[in-house]
Amino acid sequence: MSYPFYTEESPRFKVAEYLKKITAVLLIVWLFKGHLGLEPYNRYMVYAIIALIFAFELLNVGKWLGITISGIIFALAKAFLWTSLFLYFGGWLGMPADLHNLAGRAFAYAVVLAIAGLLIGKGKERNLDWKVEKKAYEFRGADFGDVRLKGSGKAYPVKFGGKRVGWVIDGDVEVEAETPIGTIRRALLSPVAVWGEVEVGKKTKADEGFVEEANRLINPDRLYRKVKKGSTAVDLGIVRVYEGEDFEYVKVPFVEVIETPHGEEVKIGPFRIRDGNPKKPEGMLTIRELRNGFQLTKVGDRLKIQTDEFSIEVDGNRVVYRSGNETLSLGEAVSLRSGDISVTVGKGRAKIRIEDVVISARDGVVKIRAGGRTHTIENEEAYRLVVRKAKEIVEEQSAGLIEGLGVDRARLTRRVKELLDELMNYVG
16 A cells, blocks of 8 residues: 555645545444434534534645635635535434534534635735744754754754644764664755754854755655655654555544554544554654655654665664665565575574575574475575575675665675585585
8 A cells, every 4th residue: 555645645635535424424323223222322412523523624625735724714615515514404303403403503604614714815825835044043963862963054844834843953974873773964955844843052153045045945745745655754844654564654633543453543623432452653754855755754763764776674674675676684584685586584494595595494404496496405404504604694784785786696696606615524
């Protein structure tokens, strides 16, 4: 499942459609509440239906971007109109009298809000965009636990509407991230956006030219025009999407969605729908170069680093590295894949495949398939040799992959040939 960023299929619109369907089902349940023995919950069901109407109308405002004041006002007007119709006609279907009497007031709200929306729309409409302010503060680095920003420069606040949602750093900074495969370091090119809280020093002189350029570069459509399937991590302070291995997290105004192997949870305003026991992440942090493709995103104990050349995802002790057709996975099992080459090492087993040669070891037995012939070796020493050599190959190639050098096919081929020569001593 993938979440494109700037299309009608975005998570916000998907959730809105989901809520519409829930509202329709709840309306039918409410209609037959007497037959279903739900009469005691009549009032609560009415409240829930009204809340859902407001939720899906507000979620349908504009798109991910371009949310406007008039758009929000029209959404509220539409929600009040639907509510007034529900309250009015519900009077003949068992609606509590005091709620039925509010139908006229709800309709009046709808009319007044529609007029207000029209008046604002005719004037100069103010877009609620991300804006880098012309204010600068001293920056001396930041510590986010397993992730650190080192260096110095100036930090400029980023606001959406009147709320600060992040910072843009101008200076010489380097990001460090602790992972099970070691510390990953990268010098970042200014400007650098940080979607999270940053401690800054005293106020200093702002560079208006930098602010103008940062505002141009922070345009969300430019940053997230192309979101690759399977590597989604979008963060703009108030718009947050993370899709990783067996984990999805979406947060937009009024809505938060979490999907894990342990369960799912959808939160709409004060309402919460939960299935199972999903673990909610402790916030989301993103560090991104605005000129290049580098982005680091941390969600709870999950970490994802994306560049134009490769991506690394960390989930506890599990690490997945991808670059083109090359994949390295470290966890309970270790695997390396590159085109027609694959090396896998698990608990008590190993398998090496290169072109037409396959060497596998399991339960003290080694099988070799090469040149159209198959050999079976039932020897504990040969079995341990294959497992050990497979681990060595993965370790050797991992270092080159992490450094961006890719798989060294010549060296890997040589190591496999050496292993075959040693195994031939056990054949026959």
